[in-house]
Amino acid sequence: MENLNVIDVFKALSNETRLNILKWLREPEKNFPAQQAHLPKEVSIEGGVCVGDIQEKVNLSQSTVSHYLSLMQKAGLLEAVRYGQWTYYRRNEETLAKVAKFINEEI
Amino acid sequence: MENLNVIDVFKALSNETRLNILKWLREPEKNFPAQQAHLPKEVSIEGGVCVGDIQEKVNLSQSTVSHYLSLMQKAGLLEAVRYGQWTYYRRNEETLAKVAKFINEEI
DNA sequence: TTGACATATCGAATAGTATCGATATAAGAT
DNA sequence: ATCTTATATCGATACTATTCGATATGTCAA
Numbered sequence: 001m002e003n004l005n006v007i008d009v010f011k012a013l014s015n016e017t018r019l020n021i022l023k024w025l026r027e028p029e030k031n032f033p034a035q036q037a038h039l040p041k042e043v044s045i046e047g048g049v050c051v052g053d054i055q056e057k058v059n060l061s062q063s064t065v066s067h068y069l070s071l072m073q074k075a076g077l078l079e080a081v082r083y084g085q086w087t088y089y090r091r092n093e094e095t096l097a098k099v100a101k102f103i104n105e106e107i
Numbered sequence: 108m109e110n111l112n113v114i115d116v117f118k119a120l121s122n123e124t125r126l127n128i129l130k131w132l133r134e135p136e137k138n139f140p141a142q143q144a145h146l147p148k149e150v151s152i153e154g155g156v157c158v159g160d161i162q163e164k165v166n167l168s169q170s171t172v173s174h175y176l177s178l179m180q181k182a183g184l185l186e187a188v189r190y191g192q193w194t195y196y197r198r199n200e201e202t203l204a205k206v207a208k209f210i211n212e213e214i
Numbered sequence: 215t216t217g218a219c220a221t222a223t224c225g226a227a228t229a230g231t232a233t234c235g236a237t238a239t240a241a242g243a244t
Numbered sequence: 245a246t247c248t249t250a251t252a253t254c255g256a257t258a259c260t261a262t263t264c265g266a267t268a269t270g271t272c273a274a
Contacts, residue, residue: 063235067253070253103207122261227263233258238255
């Protein structure tokens with residue numbers, strides 16, 4: 001939906017930890033064992049992992065991780081879904097596809 | 108040849124001017140009219156444009172442009188060929204292809 | 215060998231990013 | 245209403261990037 005700002009995307013990708021988060025979110029079940037433990041069985045946020053689970057895996061402060069995630073969301077790389085007190089972040093494949101296309105065709 | 112450092116690549120791509128330079132170098136003849144004016148006819152640096160011609164097009168100081176170009180070269184996005192007092196820069200398609208692959212397969 | 219030109223490097227000023235701990239907000243449980 | 249837990253935001257400090265003008269280096273020509 002949102003328009004692609006490649007500069008912001010590349011800035012977001014210029015960081016090892018953020019790159020890792022994106023990679024890990026390819027296979028959330030594998031990389032975040034406790035994934036969606038807080039969600040009742042009838043609710044499922046496809047591919048989404050909450051901030052706390054991500055924070056546990058990267059070794060940085062809560063505020064830094066929260067900041068990273070919202071940065072990636074603003075760049076369009078992630079999307080956020082709130083459920084109760086938790087925010088679930090998942091990959092935004094649409095943007096990723098656009099970025100790949102941009103590199104192939106524009107750059 | 109050189110190994111791909113994606114962080115450095117994404118940093119280099121996080122800038123409008125540098126992105127433009129890369130784009131322009133897709134079609135050097137079209138974007139740099141004076142292209143290779145200094146080279147004798149028997150020498151040709153395929154796709155290469157000298158620093159001065161690039162500087163004329165982006166509106167930044169000589170030192171900034173030289174710095175940008177060497178940054179992009181270190182990241183592997185460009186390669187440099189020196190001829191006499193001129194340095195010709197051209198795209199390094201091998202790296203660009205690797206970056207596209209990385210986005211598709213790793214990220 | 216001196217002068218002119220192309221490019222690279224240096225040093226400095228300013229702006230932007232990374233990262234933290236502390237605090238605010240919001241939801242859920244008692 | 246109060247307490248707890250999850251996340252977001254704030255303010256500070258350290259580090260990195262941007263950009264410049266000045267200077268150094270390298271090459272060619274007279």
